[in-house]
Amino acid sequence: MPVTDQPPLTPPPPATPSGPATYQGGQNAVPDQKRGRRRLTAVLVALFLVVALLGGGAAAQLSRDLPAATLTTAIASTLKIPGTLPKIPWPAQGSAELMVEGLGRIGGSGGDSAEPIGSVAKVMTAYVILKEHPIQGDDEGPDLTVTSADVADYQSRIPSGQSLVQVVAGEKLTERDALEALMLPSANNIAHQLAVWDSGSVDGFLKKMNAAADELGMTTTEYTDPSGFLPTTTSTAADQVKLGRAVLEFDVFAEIVELRSAQIPVVGTIKNYNDLLGVDGVFGIKTGSTTQAGGNLLFASRIQVGSKTLVLVGAVFNQPGAHTPEQLAAVNKVVRSLLASVRKTVKEYELLAAKPVGSVETAWGSTSTVSPVTALKVIGWPGLAVKVTTTTTKPGAQVTAGQPVGQVQASGERVDLATDAATSEPSLWWKLTRKP
Structure with missing residues (x-):
């Protein structure tokens, strides 16, 4: 065998179990060890707190x-x-007002200057009568017996061309008959007869009319006769809309003003002067025209929006014209224009x-x-x-x-x-x- 000068290889001695372990981590060993100790401390503190809480009633908490x-x-x-109200075609002269029940006032024109209103004054006459002598359903109400004074009053009004219905002494009109004669053919003599029947005198009745106006907040209104024939009976469109809304609460009144005609004693058939009945939903209320007042209409109209029916109460006053037919034609034209505008504007919005x-x-x-x-x-x-x-x-x-x-x-x-x-x-x- 060859001879070598190298000593034979021998394995290293085994590590002694009781000897300390040798750490080979290098220079980062100490910081990592500290971080580990801190984490352990935090966990121990949290556990300690939980244990303390459990011991102090955490279950109840x-x-x-x-x-x-x-x-x-x-x-x-x-x-x-949202949005702006579209332009409303208010009349170029006179005054107007529109109000939708349950919603509010759409607007008006013409200001607060009171002007003669003609036979629209009879709406207040009817209002006072129904307040003092209410009737409901099919009731006719008490009788009014025509006196010789009533006949004389009727005859005295004929030369001035007033709206009248003929009466004869001893004739009996029920309250409903009288209200129909008052509102449909606009009989001035019946307005006078109702005033005397209720209050004993026209002056006494006028006090009630003006007191009722005050109660309704009609601050620019003055009644000087129960028929509206005198130009000193003045009001505004806005005031009369207040009255129109109030008087429609009487079902009997609403029924009467929607009639196209009715039957009363002596005269027989009487017709409604309101040519707009049934047009554009109009179901009342009262026309009025004189030389000083021009054409006037206090009106109510039903407006259908979806499944709902709304009631609009409006007034157009003091429209021009040389005579009654021309005046009423002028006012009707304005009213129809306003109603068309309202139907386009009043609808459902978000x-x-x-x-x-x-x-x-x-x-x-x-x-x-x-x-x-x-x-x-x-x-x-x-x-x-x-x-x-x-x-x-x-x-x-x-x-x-x-x-x-x-x-x-x-x-x-x-x-x-x-x-x-x-x-x-x-x-x-x-x-x-x-x-x-």
Whole structure:
């Protein structure tokens, strides 16, 4: 065998179990060791706190009822229908006023200057009579016996060309008969007879007429005769609309002014002077024309918007013309133009969009927006201010998506308010650490 000078290879001795381990980590060994110790300390502290809480009533803390969430909304008590009211074809002269029951005033023209109103004054005569002597349904009311003085009054008015119905002494007219003669052919002598029948004298009745005007807020109105024949009986379109709305509350009156004709004693058939009856929904109320007053009409019209029927009360006064037919034709033309405009303008509009109008916030800070489930739509016209009522319910500690939390209502229309999303659950840490 060859001879070599190298000693034979031998394995290193095994490590001694009792000897210290040798760390080979290099220069980063000490900082990493410190970070590990800090993490361990934090975990131990957290565990210590949990143990301490468990020992101090954490079970009771976790079982406590959750506090109610807070619901807030930002819906104004009055909202305006977006947009601007289209131009209304108001008359070039005279005055006009339009009001929709349940909605409000569309507008008017001609200012507050009182002018003669002719036979429209008879509307107040009827109003006072029905207040003092109400009749309902098919009741005819008490009898009025025609006296010789009534006959003399009738005859004295013939030369001046007034609107009249013939009467004879001893004739009996029921209250309904008299009101039909007053409102349909506009009989001035019946206005006088009703005044005396009610109050004993025309002066006494005029006091009642003017007192009723004051009660209705007709601040620019003055009655000096019960028929309107005198030019000193003056008013405005706005004032007469107030009266028209009030007198239509008497069902008997509304029935009478919608009649095209009626039957009364002595005269027989009487016809309604209002040529617009049945046109564009018109169902009353009273015409009036004199040389000083021009053409006048206090009117009421039914307007259909979808499935709803609205009542518009309006007045157009002091329209020009050389005689009664021309004056009334002028006023009717203006009224029809106004009604056509109203029908185009009064319809359904969106008042409140289905967008967030509030929020729900839980005690632990989770939130959800609140919105109408559908847009709130109302009938009206651009620029109309609408009263809005918002009601809310208590949402509980937290809410689910689509949970009803209230309602918003306007003009008889109503939609629910609901949450747009669910709120989150509270964390265990929040439950453990919340204050009592």
